[in-house]
Amino acid sequence: MAPFSRKSTIGCVGAGVVGGSLAVALWQHGYPVVAVASRTFSSAQSLASRLAGCIPLASGQEAADASEVVFITTSDDAIEPVASGISWRPGQGVVHCSGAASLDVFHQAVRQGAVAGAFHPLQAISSVENGVSSIPGTTFGIEGDGEMRAFLKDTALAIGGRPVFLNAEDKPLYHLSGVMMGGLLTTMAAVVAELWEVFGIDRAEGLKALVPMMRQVSYNLESSGLPGAVAGPYARGDVGTVRKHLEALRSRAPHVLPLYRELALAGLPFAIEKGTLKSETAEEIRDLVEQFGR
């Protein structure tokens, strides 16, 4: 089989939000997306109907038979059984989009001569529409060797993404960085918005007030980087303000105190690095924050 290229026919198994986003983005950039299969045939039909030249098929095997590179975009737990249930042709490409799984989920396919890759969008995708629009500027974590590595790098660039190459042993750390920046940051936003309920304003209003700050923080991080984007009482060394925060949390929202303390302590080195917080003041803040943990 010829090396993979932008002309390689693409199949997609798993017509969910990532499979759909990727298939649409690839199709929009001229990749021949020719076949889609899913657990539910109607999901495959619905995705294929958006892509001229693409047909819905009843099984992963049929989608694989029709294409040169197969993206397995099922839920993580289904990747291995789905891939292992397919008969692969030597030289055929098989790619998953999981940030948590490594390439060993393709052990059966590789034994039959398939060439394995991983292509993980470091993004929070909740629908095909927002997935497609989020792709430009998104980083794609790539695993794979040789021609697969080159193909996935070229594919990321073609759809407006940023390729980054990963080793299997680094994947859990890479993946959890995305989870912390996505799901866990959302959790922090939820916890912080609910603090507003303690002073009598509902969390929806709190969120409305806080989201523009989140947007500005993203902008500051993007434009000024680290440590330039660091701001607030810690960067200023306002010990009295920090004390007021800790006292308010202890008396009115003690469940938030551990989260606040951890983040406060973790932020001190960046404020020192910025040059706006003296080491002695940082030590004073550290002692104060630690007192509130006892």
Ligand SMILES: NC(=O)c1ccc[n+]([C@@H]2O[C@H](COP(=O)([O-])OP(=O)(O)OC[C@H]3O[C@@H](n4cnc5c(N)ncnc54)[C@H](OP(=O)(O)O)[C@@H]3O)[C@@H](O)[C@H]2O)c1
């Ligand atoms: N969503 C994100 O933010 C995100 C970001 C980066 C990477 N990812 C990765 O992308 C992959 C897909 O996630 P997703 O968010 O797109 O999930 P999803 O929307 O739930 O889509 C998964 C699809 O897989 C299909 N499926 C499940 N089991 C199957 C099987 N045994 N055979 C064939 N199809 C099967 C389901 O099809 P039916 O509709 O037919 O039931 C479902 O639509 C995962 O590996 C995930 O880790 C997700």
